[in-house]
Amino acid sequence: MTESANADxxxxxxxxxxxxxxxxxATEADLPAVVVLLADDGLGKSRERPETPLPAAYxxxxxxxxxxxxxxxxxxxxxxxxxxxxxxxxxxxxxxLGATRAQVEGVRVATAARGRRVGERLxxxxxxxxxxxGATLMQLTTDHRRIDxxxxxxxxxxxxxxxxxxxxxx
Numbered sequence: 001m002t003e004s005a006n007a008d009x010x011x012x013x014x015x016x017x018x019x020x021x022x023x024x025x026a027t028e029a030d031l032p033a034v035v036v037l038l039a040d041d042g043l044g045k046s047r048e049r050p051e052t053p054l055p056a057a058y059x060x061x062x063x064x065x066x067x068x069x070x071x072x073x074x075x076x077x078x079x080x081x082x083x084x085x086x087x088x089x090x091x092x093x094x095x096x097l098g099a100t101r102a103q104v105e106g107v108r109v110a111t112a113a114r115g116r117r118v119g120e121r122l123x124x125x126x127x128x129x130x131x132x133x134g135a136t137l138m139q140l141t142t143d144h145r146r147i148d149x150x151x152x153x154x155x156x157x158x159x160x161x162x163x164x165x166x167x168x169x170x
Contacts, residue, residue, distance in 0.1 A: 011072055011133060015125050023125045026073035031058050033082035034073060037108040043143055076122045083113035088126045090133055102130030104140040123156055
């Protein structure tokens with residue numbers, strides 16, 4: 001993967017791969033495509049609303065994220081079409097001698113783009129960005145029913161070391 005931006009440590013750097021895959025930070029204009037990706041699976045279809053017009057909550061959330069340093073959505077684009085996304089958030093903490101962690105959420109690849117290593121390249125770009133910005137650990141949760149996703153993350157070197165737990169607050 002080659003970088004076409006000036007600073008190789010910037011979270012907002014743009015990457016272009018040899019086959020034309022572009023990995024870049026999402027803009028608000030990308031939200032409809034990102035929400036479609038988030039909704040395009042058995043679990044996401046009941047949680048997301050890829051309607052036209054898009055519910056205002058998505059734009060509100062995107063703007064809040066944009067104001068928070070170290071929190072962005074990365075998109076993968078082929079032929080000017082968004083075919084993948086993930087959220088990368090840097091979390092500064094005290095544990096592990098004040099380590100910065102990189103949290104990855106909402107990793108999705110369009111069905112039509114699967115098998116082209118889009119997810120792998122998107123994750124590798126996120127890892128490079130996280131390391132360049134001081135993260136010493138990358139973490140994610142994945143639904144226990146997503147067996148293919150577990151294999152994907154294990155191929156990238158992730159280890160199922162902890163039990164993730166969630167509580168709905170609303």
